[in-house]
Amino acid sequence: MDAYEKLEKSRKRITESIAQNIHLYGLPPSAGRQFGMMFFENRPLTLDDMSAELGMSKTSMSTSIRSLSEAKLVDRVWERGVRKDLYEVKDDWYQIFVDMFTVKWRRAVSLHTAAIRKSLAELKELKKADDMTDELLAVIETDIEKLLYIREYYDWLDRLIDAFEDQKIFDLVPRLEEEA
Amino acid sequence: MDAYEKLEKSRKRITESIAQNIHLYGLPPSAGRQFGMMFFENRPLTLDDMSAELGMSKTSMSTSIRSLSEAKLVDRVWERGVRKDLYEVKDDWYQIFVDMFTVKWRRAVSLHTAAIRKSLAELKELKKADDMTDELLAVIETDIEKLLYIREYYDWLDRLIDAFEDQKIFDLVPRLEEEA
DNA sequence: TTGTACGTACAGTTTTTTCTGTACGTATTG
DNA sequence: CAATACGTACAGAAAAAACTGTACGTACAA
Numbered sequence: 153m154d155a156y157e158k159l160e161k162s163r164k165r166i167t168e169s170i171a172q173n174i175h176l177y178g179l180p181p182s183a184g185r186q187f188g189m190m191f192f193e194n195r196p197l198t199l200d201d202m203s204a205e206l207g208m209s210k211t212s213m214s215t216s217i218r219s220l221s222e223a224k225l226v227d228r229v230w231e232r233g234v235r236k237d238l239y240e241v242k243d244d245w246y247q248i249f250v251d252m253f254t255v256k257w258r259r260a261v262s263l264h265t266a267a268i269r270k271s272l273a274e275l276k277e278l279k280k281a282d283d284m285t286d287e288l289l290a291v292i293e294t295d296i297e298k299l300l301y302i303r304e305y306y307d308w309l310d311r312l313i314d315a316f317e318d319q320k321i322f323d324l325v326p327r328l329e330e331e332a
Numbered sequence: 333m334d335a336y337e338k339l340e341k342s343r344k345r346i347t348e349s350i351a352q353n354i355h356l357y358g359l360p361p362s363a364g365r366q367f368g369m370m371f372f373e374n375r376p377l378t379l380d381d382m383s384a385e386l387g388m389s390k391t392s393m394s395t396s397i398r399s400l401s402e403a404k405l406v407d408r409v410w411e412r413g414v415r416k417d418l419y420e421v422k423d424d425w426y427q428i429f430v431d432m433f434t435v436k437w438r439r440a441v442s443l444h445t446a447a448i449r450k451s452l453a454e455l456k457e458l459k460k461a462d463d464m465t466d467e468l469l470a471v472i473e474t475d476i477e478k479l480l481y482i483r484e485y486y487d488w489l490d491r492l493i494d495a496f497e498d499q500k501i502f503d504l505v506p507r508l509e510e511e512a
Numbered sequence: 513t514t515g516t517a518c519g520t521a522c523a524g525t526t527t528t529t530t531c532t533g534t535a536c537g538t539a540t541t542g
Numbered sequence: 543c544a545a546t547a548c549g550t551a552c553a554g555a556a557a558a559a560a561c562t563g564t565a566c567g568t569a570c571a572a
Binding site: 154155156158159161162163165166168169170172173175176178191192194245246249256257260263264267268270271274275278281283284288291292294295298299301302304305308309311312315320321323324325327328 | 334335336338339341342343345346348349350352353355356358371372374425426429436437440443444447448450451454455458461463464468471472474475478479481482484485488489491492495500501503504505507508
Binding site: 396 | 531534540
């Protein structure tokens with residue numbers, strides 16, 4: 153094994169490690185491989201570059217680069233004289249984490265909150281129903297209690313996302329370990 | 333639509349909302365449905381209960397309850413005189429979030445860190461190789477720089493996980509919004 | 513204007529994941 | 543000691559996701 157092969161092996165280990173954990177970002181392993189490869193290339197790449205490098209179709213590259221882009225793991229960059237789209241990985245992994253966290257959870261909180269609001273309104277209305285029994289009323293009250301509890305939880309989650317988005321999380325957990 | 337149907341509709345909305353976001357916990361929608369159903373039942377359930385309630389096989393219930401259990405979303409509970417396994421959802425959603433975060437990310441950090449350590453050692457050794465050229469040496473140095481950077485990042489992530497695990501996150505983002 | 517290069521929508525295929533039914537090991541009951 | 547109840551391993555079926563090749567719309571070049 154020559155030096156170049158050893159270098160490749162070292163890179164491949166890291167890339168595979170990324171590939172096998174990228175599901176935490178909601179992406180399939182191949183997108184992780186794409187990201188890993190781009191991480192070690194020290195230049196923006198075109199879809200054809202990626203296709204050649206990974207031995208996968210250009211269509212796949214196009215699809216997964218969009219996912220990577222939406223998850224804010226890569227940026228499209230521009231270079232004069234180059235007609236093809238160029239992409240490169242973001243270099244601030246702390247920010248990548250914060251962006252992923254923010255994008256994924258904000259969306260979830262939004263969907264959940266809307267559902268809770270609707271159901272709460274329905275249940276409050278339902279309490280007035282003519283055919284209401286004491287038994288059913290008790291169940292409804294319990295459900296309302298549950299919904300109020302999870303609404304409070306989602307409010308906390310929303311504030312947690314704010315703390316990440318506003319970089320306040322770095323006050324709690326500083327980027328650099330203090331020198332001894 | 334009678335009152336009971338309206339109640340069901342309200343519950344179903346919440347359950348579906350959970351089902352469609354449970355992928356954030358690395359679980360399939362059906363596990364989310366299972367969790368949602370259990371959330372509204374005010375008693376521990378057996379596998380047969382769940383199977384009947386969701387119209388799915390007992391085998392599936394067994395498999396997904398294990399996933400839910402590993403993700404720390406449900407607990408197995410004991411009741412005297414009952415031979416079947418009983419499960420109920422955890423009632424502290426804040427803690428559920430913290431546990432999920434901790435479990436999933438701790439594992440990722442551990443795997444990544446091991447890979448980085450190995451590759452760093454290899455690259456440092458590789459620098460001494462006989463057939464080393466200036467050009468290749470420069471590439472190796474660049475790779476080492478990259479690995480040192482992401483090692484630092486994973487160290488931060490590890491400390492972030494600590495902050496969740498130690499409940500310090502609730503200092504930064506309190507559970508209850510202060511009264512006005 | 514015509515020709516060429518590029519990215520992606522779409523349909524079909526392959527691969528992976530989820531779900532089911534059977535069968536079996538263990539534990540409890542009579 | 544049976545006999546029964548229970549949970550799950552395992553193999554196959556069904557469903558979902560990922561991947562490919564073709565075809566098309568758009569933009570730039572000549």
